[in-house]
Amino acid sequence: MDKEILVQYCEMKEEIKDIRLRKEKLEKEIKKLSVVSDSVKGTRRDGTYGSIKVTGYPTPEYYRKKAAIERNRKLLDIKEAELLELTVQAEEYIETIQKSEVRTMFRLYYIDGLPWWKVAQAMNRMFPKRRKKFTEDGCRMRNNRFFEEI
Numbered sequence: 001m002d003k004e005i006l007v008q009y010c011e012m013k014e015e016i017k018d019i020r021l022r023k024e025k026l027e028k029e030i031k032k033l034s035v036v037s038d039s040v041k042g043t044r045r046d047g048t049y050g051s052i053k054v055t056g057y058p059t060p061e062y063y064r065k066k067a068a069i070e071r072n073r074k075l076l077d078i079k080e081a082e083l084l085e086l087t088v089q090a091e092e093y094i095e096t097i098q099k100s101e102v103r104t105m106f107r108l109y110y111i112d113g114l115p116w117w118k119v120a121q122a123m124n125r126m127f128p129k130r131r132k133k134f135t136e137d138g139c140r141m142r143n144n145r146f147f148e149e150i
Helices: 003-032 059-095 100-111 116-126 136-149
Strands: 036-043 049-056
Touching (some): 003 059, 003 100, 100 136, 116 136
Antiparallel strands (some): 036 049
C-alpha cells in the first residue's frame, strides 16, 4: 500500500461526481420534454388541401434518455461499491501512519478532499497552541516528505 491508493480514491470520488452530474442533466432534459407540434401541408380529413397541425410527444428521445439514465444509475451503483472498498483501504493505510498530525492532514486532504490551504486552516483550528502555524506549503511539503521517506 502506498500513495497510489489515496490518489485512486480521490480520482474515484471525482468520477462518481461526474456520473451523478450526467445523470441529473439527463433527468432535467427529460423533464423539459413536452408536447411538440409542427405544421405540414397536406390533405385534411375533409378532403381540402392546406396546412395541418401535427402534435405529439417525442417518445424515441424520451426512451433513449431514460435508458441512458438507467445505464448511469447502474454504473453509479458499481462505482459507489468500489469507492466504499477504496475508502476502507485508504483509511486503513492512513491509520498505519505513526504521527497523529500527518494522519489528520491526510484524512483532510485525501478523504475529505480539501485543498491544501483549507487543510492548513483546519489544522490551525485543531492545534491552536502550536508555536509554528500550519501553512499551505508546509502541509504540502510534509506530504511530499512523508512519501519520499517511504
